[in-house]
Amino acid sequence: MKIGKVPYNFFKDEVLDPRRLNANFKDAARKINSTIDKRHCHSTLTLPFRLTGASDSAELRRFIIKPPVNVDIISAHLVGHNLADGDEYKIQWFVGNIEYDGSGYDGVAAAPDNGPSATWDYITMTGDGTATQEEMNARNLRLRADSKYAISVTAAADLTSTKDLYLNLLIRTDRFASTPTRAEVDGIDGSATDSASEVTTRRDSLQTSRDNSVSSSNQNMLKAQCFVARAVDNTTLSNKWTFYTSGVDTDNDTYSVSRLFYAVTQAASVTQSTVEVKFGVSTLTSASIVTPSGSLEQTVTVDESPVVALGSASGDPTDEAQDRIIGIRLTSSGTVARAYAILWTI
């Protein structure tokens, strides 16, 4: 990381040499532009397939992703634990109908850009009997803002707490809400009638570019986390089905939660249930969705954008009291087959 030293310092009442001045201007512009060029940030979204049965319905083997801004998936890392030798596990981008609402499908999963337009095999892993094995796919895919995408697993055998499989998606986002103007790299002429004005104009221009390059309003770096619960019942929310994630650095004063996207997959045996999702910092703020009645397994998704209750500027990742909490449970009797929440934060 560069430190902002410049070639020359200036002293009060000094007669300014334009060559020294221009050397400083050019050096400053290079540093500013170097910062502007560092526009990408990476994070990892982990999708766990733990406890997914080989004969589960498609709804139970699928994650639906809806990013709030355009994101690039730069690679995927599939990790398996204790998979039996010869068993095949296939991860697919699913393109087609999703979100059965009891009477019909009301959602469609799109195909990521730069990939096939129909359902396609993303990564396939064949178990080799070892404790840990991995596969990667470095294909660069783009997910568009507010579109829904679906990733599903086809498993040769039931996935358990020990025979495990999870997918790490390495996500790249652009921190700038809009492309900032790069700093002017040429020197000033110095021969203008009002050279002082010329110097001041350039100085102010550089100052503006510099401020823009580190502006808190340009810290638009999206991160995603996924939390999954199986067989969710109506246990007291504070005791079970609660997820924790650390607060965000206090230095980043623009921290906010962009979107909480959560989905519930209802088992066929449950005809209607009220699902309560709470979130917050220390104190959970209530929200709830009601899953539709029906006789089929079905998935309902909900967006919360923005989720003001989750974020505050005082987040501190080292302070347990600042942990973000998400809780999911039923408020009626019965069991929801699966519930998951994908938390997108800036």
Add this chain to the structure above:
Amino acid sequence: MTIVDAQMILAADLNALFDASGSATSSSTLQNIAAENQKNANIYCLNRYEGAVTNTSSVSYRFVCADDSEVVAIGVVSHKASAAGTGAITVTLDGKQANEFNDLPTIPHLFLADSISMSLTTTAATTKETARYTPDNGTNPRQVLLAGSVYDLVATNNSGATLDQLHFFITLRCFRSKE
């Protein structure tokens, strides 16, 4: 050649932009552009949630570091279902020579001065208990994870009881990149 009338500009005006103000905390000078860029670097959290975890069993989470990163915190949260046992849940972070990739060359080895280890001593039943590892300049050394290297975060339940829930995570600060 000189800019004759430019001397009317106070040197301090220019130095406020450049780096001679002498203020290490000024937010307006170029001196701090790198520091500010770093301050607002990306912080994100990798997490692993588990349901019931029996005594003496482990849960591992393997990840490839997306960028050069600094460990900000490691956390563990447990809910214990029964009253039995008051042992510890340990969480370790270790580098891994990832030669298990079936069709890929060996990933470069980690840069991790020491493995990170922390523990949560459970005390009571049916309560949420948490512990946090925060690197410092003392007994908990700061650790840097390298982009492309593989790390294992492993939680082992030696509390003496089955956990109703185990959740652990690692929070990383990574720096921006051009690619």
